Amino acid sequence: MPALPDTQKALVLPAKQADFVVRAVPVPRPGPGQLLLKVHAVALNPIDWKIQKFGWVVTEYPAIVGSDVAGTVEELGEGVEGFQLGDRVFQQGHFTVRHAGFQQYAVANADTTAKIPDNVTFEEASTIPVGLSTAALGLYLEHPPPNPGIGSAGLTAPWEDGGRGKYAGRSFAVFGGASSVGQAVIQLASLSGFSPIVATASLHNAEFLRTLGATHVLDRKLPSEQLKKEVEKITKGSLDVIYDAVSLPDTQLAAYEVFSPGGILVLASYDVIPEERKDSGKRVVRAWGQPNYPSENRVVAAKLYGEQLTSWLKEGAIKPNRVEVLPNGLEGIPEGLERLRDDRVSGVKLVAHPQETA
Template identity: 60%
Template sequence: MSVLQNALVLTARQGAFAISPISIPTPDRGQLLIKVQAAALNPVDWKVQANGIIVTDYPAILGTDIAGVVEELGDGVEGFRKGDRVLTQGYFHNTHAGFQQFTLANADVTAKIPSHLTFEQAATIPVGLGTAALGLYTQNVPPGVDFGSARLIPPWDPLGRGRYVGKPFMVLGASSSVGQYVLQLARLSGFSPIIATASLHNATHLQSLGATHVLDRQLSAFDLRTEVAKITSKPFDVIFDAVSLPATQNAAYEILAYGGCLIVVLYPRININPSTQAPGREKRVEKAFGQVNFPPENRAVGATLYRNLTALLEEGLIRPNRVEILPGGLAAAVAGLDRLRNGTVSGVKLVLRPQETT
């Protein structure tokens, strides 16, 4: 195997992308070297480039949704062998990012891909599912951090499957990648009804993932409350806002029950009227941090999720996003990220194939 590979690098803060040859990394203890067959694009990728956030060292490699083949095992790795088809979540470190032909992965947050799924389908799973799961099920969030969770019992735990039967649930932005996984986890947790907001042309697909009702995402806050009240009069203890614009956060917060938890994926922007609060039963607003590799609290949840993920996928209890393949290898990322930035992607995940890079 050559010691060099092709990578898509962000050349400087708020700079341009370029294809560049770089060294192939070597796995350390507990790590795998993966030959990347598919990498999915996420909104955070264009935000890093456009806003100069998160990344501090350049040139930088982005991409955190990864599927490929195990090429090499580090010391202490068990349960994998060379040639295994796997999926994992990367992060913004050049040796662990997805927009390259080979990358490192932490073995405890890596799972084998069932035979019925393609690499492209598998690459849609890590970030969306991780964000949904961590926002719902992380139990031990330390004080003083800017992320949190609804602290539910996860459905891959025998005590969590169907635990919340009869309780209503709502997800705003259900056709997003995160939203689609939130629906599936809510169904496994037993919630019902499960109310989704989305573009109505996605309704049939969202119902197949667990939504019992799909409401137009264009409804005003007043009309949304009215339509929800027609469906159920039970209190909403948990709402997940996978859009998290100020308008959606505030609409969800109004529907949320006192003592309930609203999970958002961006920083909270709630207009709270102190006179409407119920002392001792305040509504919690928690920002999900969708990274299973760190900090330790997330890593612990991520490891239990990934231990059970292959079985969940084999049983069809978790299904991947629908895929749009971007031809042309790593170079296709630039146009794809522009589409995400311009909001012209709906209900599908954009996926490229790094090995096609010339």
């Protein structure tokens, strides 16, 4: 393989709430248990524009963000096994300069990196990590970290012995089924055997969501009372698990009122359900979709990103999001983030090619 360059192009936030700019930055090097990836595709997520606009999450500047990364292995850190130079892989970065995805080279933790099968492109693979991690950690995290704001449904994962199909005959619902997280939730619920699987979405996405495993798709614009009646009719009044992949105040409240006492509601964001509306028989938890930390998440994520995930992608049991590629490499990302902020993206994942940056 050709020698690695000393510098690369990256999309940088120079200061809190500043505009993104393309700059030359050093190429990082992997530490023990890590890989250096040449980033061929990186997908955009709402958190990326929220960090820029609101100054969330990141505390040190200049900063680089971007989480959904697919590329080739260019360098192996000490002790890494199971990977070779040139392997096609994908992983979820995090918001440090070394690990973030809006750059041409990024460091990945080997234990939370998966190989891309031949039937999946770099662009498709880059749509998977954030949505899948958030879905899986919200459903299958066996031992949530000691943080009162983070939890899980505590289900047996489909990659565990006896986990695939374990919940056959039990009902499941996902609000925001066409979102990246929602699509992953539907597919994992299907692997776990849940049926019926009810999804809310814009109806033009209904047929696509059925290909992922949804048995019923309801219009996300239905009034709360009508939605409740439709869900109760489908689930015969017993809804065991509901995942709100949107987690806006109105969807949280609607989801809370739909699911059954003794069931569980998983939120993709902070719980804002009014306390006076809560019932002691209903459990609510918030997913934390970062596979690299804390350690409780990483244990589960290492199993998720193991050989099983590559096999599921190869067989089509897990499908990537539909893709729209942005022009101009890293320079096309800010306009894509504006579209996400303005809610002008539906049913697809925006993806950029960092290597095409002028």
